[in-house]
Amino acid sequence: MLSILSQSSPSQCDGHTRRHFLKIGGLALGGLSLPTLYRAEAASPGSGERTRHKSVIMIYLSGGPSHQDMYDLKMEAPVEIRGSFKPIATNVPGIQICEHMPRLAKMMDKFAIIRSLYGCPDQHASDLCLSGYPIGPGGQQSGRPSLGSAVSRLQGAVDPTIPPFVGLTTKTGHKPYSNPGLPGFLGATHAPFQPDGEGLANMRLKSVSLEQLSDRRSLLHSFDTFRREADSRGQVAALDVYTRKALDLLTSSKLVEALDLEREAPKLRDRYGRGSSDPAFGEDAGPHWMDQFLVARRLVEAGVRCVTLSFGSWDRHGANFERLPLQLAKLDQGITALVQDLHDRGLDQDVSVIAWGEFGRTPRINKGGGRDHWPAVSCALLAGGGMKMGQVIGSTNRLGEVPQDRPVHYQDVFATLYHQLGIDTKTATIPDHSGRPQYLLDRQDPITELI
Secondary structure, rough: OOEEEOOOOOOOOOOOOOHHHHOOOOOOOOOHHHHHHHHHHHHHHOOOOOOOOOOOEEEEOOOOOOOHHOOOOOOOOHHHOOOOOOOOEEEOOEEEEEEEOOOHHHOOOHHEEEEEOOOOOOOOOOOHHHHOOOOOEEEEHHHHHHHHHHHHHHHOOOOOOOOOOEEOOOOOOOOOHHOOOOOOHOOHHOOEEEOOOOOOOOOOOOEOOOOHOOOOOHHHHHHHHHHHHHHHHOHHHOOOOOHHHHHHHOOOOOHHHHHHHHHHHHHHHHHHHOOOOEEEOOOOOOOOHHHHHHHHHHHHHOOOOOOEEEEOOOOOEHHHHHHHHHHHHHHHHHHHHHHHHHHHHHHHOOOEEEEOOOOOOOOOOOOEEOOEEEEOOOOEEEOOOOOOEEEEOOOEOOOOOOEEEEEHHHHHHHHHHHHHOOOOOOOOOOEEEOOOOOEOOOOOOOOOOOO
């Protein structure tokens, strides 16, 4: 892994240094020169000002969030169903949500809730939430590409120095939790760029600090030195697709700047909240890493078309009502800060946000004070992208067991996200391993209430 190191690495309040977001794996020099890339950067549409483009931020709530404890509280149900949380009114008349999400309640006009989501198997994996396909006979994502990979293939990069698809998902012991969105049959060319990822070339650019990235003359000298050393060892010819792509990224300061949260005002960082890459509650799942919401906004603003991240540990078989108040408060803070920031920066029509998990939780509370897996129905929260907000789509029955009206399939949400990105799922195809065109989804109609 190539690390761009700062000469000084001040620790943040959570004990993590700036280095964590500035580690970039992979470097390649085959057939490319720095002057060529500098000219490409200077000529790129994004030089000097942001080029408008459509993007999506996908937030995976690892473990399966409890729909009836977030957006679909059942106060008329028996106590063993409804739990201890109370609903609160939102700024949209008639819509109520959990009391532990007060920020969202005040901004409900900027969000849309789906209460009747279905189509999920009993699988602990991000596959369905990032591709529309569960783990199947074809492997993870049933061998299909994630949304980010499909967008990379169909629309390419906005800026030659910025990857179209970035995965911020942290590593977990249960590997399906940390799938950032696989490329499937599209292959490694359209895999997500992972700033802290493994599996890229284990190379290290010598003598280049974060501060030196702004010094192009020094950077040119360092790359020339690296090229000579690599050539002498015969490494250049062996560089793969990951490392060829990485040079584009590293020879521009744009990506590094997008990943550097020190460039943001402290007040804005405080609005998002700080956090840690450590798994939430010490469990094997996503972290409460608030910083990633802000990094996602910075990345889409820089030119990334799709950003994925995981958040929290939602597999609450026990201690549901003890741990959810903390976790809901953190999600409440992070996602409302993100959506408000998108509005403040004029990105709300261009950037779609989706937050959801792989299934819901049982209506009946178990003996351990938790809720178990419930694939029959789940929920989703959407914002931005020019979609119609301030509404609830669908409902469940009295006990929150099954969709009651307007059932919405996971793939219906994907069809909507593709639509907002400017991709028609009824006509767009991508070639599989044999070169045969494949549609992006099996269900191709977007949700009419949102578009």
